[in-house]
Amino acid sequence: MAGKYMTIGQLAKRFEVSERTIKNWWLSGKTPLELFCPRHLIGSSGLRFTRKSVEVFEGECHVKPEDYTE
Numbered sequence: 001m002a003g004k005y006m007t008i009g010q011l012a013k014r015f016e017v018s019e020r021t022i023k024n025w026w027l028s029g030k031t032p033l034e035l036f037c038p039r040h041l042i043g044s045s046g047l048r049f050t051r052k053s054v055e056v057f058e059g060e061c062h063v064k065p066e067d068y069t070e
Helices: 008-015 019-028 051-060
Strands: 006-007 047-049
Touching: 006 008, 006 051, 008 019, 008 047, 047 051
Parallel strands: none
Antiparallel strands: 006 047
16 A cells, blocks of 8 residues: 555445445544544545554454444
8 A cells, every 4th residue: 555544435445335434433433543634634635544554454453344334
């Protein structure tokens, strides 16, 4: 994975779930997903997550889409 972050849309596509499911995973606090926020601002591009936290999520987390769906 290149770059410092992935957008919520990229994550949704990668895990074949909706953006709302990704947001629910993050809001649950049960995943390692961390926001990437330069200057601690969430911009008009929406939620972005650090690549490192996505890698940890893929490798260590056992969350299933049906656990946190719309």
